[in-house]
């Protein structure tokens with residue numbers, strides 16, 4: 001509404017300016033005495049039209065057709081003014097550009113073009129009618145006509161492109177807002193996961209504790225020499241342990257206290273994790289291919305957390321390749337300059353990285369079953385899993401996401417259904433991204449973790 | 450060997466019942482139970498237990514407040530306390546489930562009877 005009011009004021013003011021200039025030229029130039037009545041009538045008429053404009057309700061000014069009608073009207077009136085003032089040959093025609101400037105208020109190039117042609121036509125006719133096109137200066141006058149058209153179009157074009165830039169920027173901003181909102185929702189989910197963690201732990205562990213003590217109680221009541229009963233007890237404890245393991249996971253990951261960010265030699269860490277996973281990799285017959293661009297690449301990360309995360313990604317990959325004809329795990333580590341801060345499936349736009357910053361990228365690809373888009377959208381959600389009960393809790397990746405977030409890094413995924421999956425873990429480099437000798441631990445020193 | 454007296458303060462009645470039965474079954478302990486903080490403190494004063502198993506998260510007066518109050522009174526200040534909590538992990542406590550943090554002992558729920566007994570014994574024996 002504010003904008004329309006401003007537009008109305010601008011139209012009114014520019015037209016007033018037009019009227020004053022036209023009146024001045026009509027009355028105070030050498031030919032001022034002729035057609036006095038007609039001129040007075042013209043000025044009064046034009047002034048009245050401007051007052052009508054001022055009185056029109058604002059909604060008229062939001063309609064671009066009416067707006068161009070007004071401009072057309074002004075064009076004709078100005079041409080009439082030029083004719084009346086007898087100044088067709090002078091530079092008075094430049095007043096038309098005031099009208100063109102009015103058209104900045106809208107950006108329809110087609111209407112502007114039409115308008116420019118109308119004026120050029122009328123003005124050409126005026127020149128012709130006053131015999132100006134046949135005297136010595138005809139060339140100069142003739143050139144005025146294309147000049148009018150070209151300047152008008154150029155002007156219109158500039159205005160339009162500025163506007164459409166603005167519009168696309170607006171669209172971009174809007175899209176970003178939507179994305180940010182989604183991230184916020186996600187972040188909130190993550191935060192409540194942390195809060196939930198202690199709640200869940202309490203609510204589930206108390207009954208687990210009762211079951212556990214209760215089974216011991218029953219066990220004591222049981223007469224000796226019933227091996228199947230002993231076996232049943234063990235099974236119950238295994239189930240309790242399984243439930244408890246979930247709580248352990250949630251708690252482990254959701255606590256700040258264990259979280260120390262330090263320089264981590266990422267190559268050594270991955271090698272450690274591959275050692276840990278060695279057995280299951282061998283059993284699943286998965287070949288491992290390593291491509292470490294620099295053995296000293298150093299990320300700012302939490303060592304234990306990061307190895308948990310990598311282990312989970314590798315385990316997921318092994319699971320995904322269970323039935324694949326080719327089973328190959330490829331791990332790449334490299335440093336990369338950030339060149340765009342878009343994000344794919346991870347929920348957070350990578351606002352931890354700015355364009356031009358370095359980041360350390362750990363890429364883990366498999367040749368497994370991949371996943372369709374709808375699965376990919378959900379894998380970072382807590383408790384989302386496609387695995388059978390007992391095989392996955394669906395916490396691995398959601399915790400990874402939360403933790404990497406805390407390390408000011410990002411995790412992304414790309415996947416092709418039936419072909420394979422790649423996870424990208426992007427981390428902050430420690431210092432210049434290279435570990436010193438002392439920070440180069442891993443392999444020997446850290447193989448217990 | 451003389452039986453030790455254990456006071457259990459936990460809002461889960463079933464838990465209290467089973468733990469009492471299991472501890473008594475081991476022939477090593479006498480057990481009294483309270484299912485909230487205030488009666489727990491009264492029992493601590495009247496029964497003079499050798500050790501208190503105290504649930505950290507209870508409605509009303511929580512375990513921490515109970516322990517503080519016990520500390521503040523000379524009759525009960527010397528009774529060792531083991532907090533039962535759902536909020537520590539195996540990683541914090543190690544496999545035995547018992548952990549000393551500062552001056553306090555913690556044990557992670559869920560715990561099996563045999564682990565609980567060895568925890569109690571190790572605290573009692575210093």
Ligand SMILES: Nc1ncnc2c1ncn2[C@@H]1O[C@H](COP(=O)(O)OP(=O)(O)OP(=O)(O)O)[C@@H](O)[C@H]1O
Pocket residue numbers: 312316317320366368369370371375379384385386387391392393394395396397398421
């Ligand atoms: N490399 C992969 N290829 C195909 N699907 C995958 C891959 N990695 C993850 N997924 C999908 O993402 C889901 C979630 O993985 P996530 O690690 O969070 O949980 P999970 O492995 O099911 O359980 P757990 O908590 O035990 O790790 C998986 O169930 C699987 O559907």
Ligand SMILES: [Mg+2]
Pocket residue numbers: 312313315316392396397
């Ligand atoms: Mg997993």
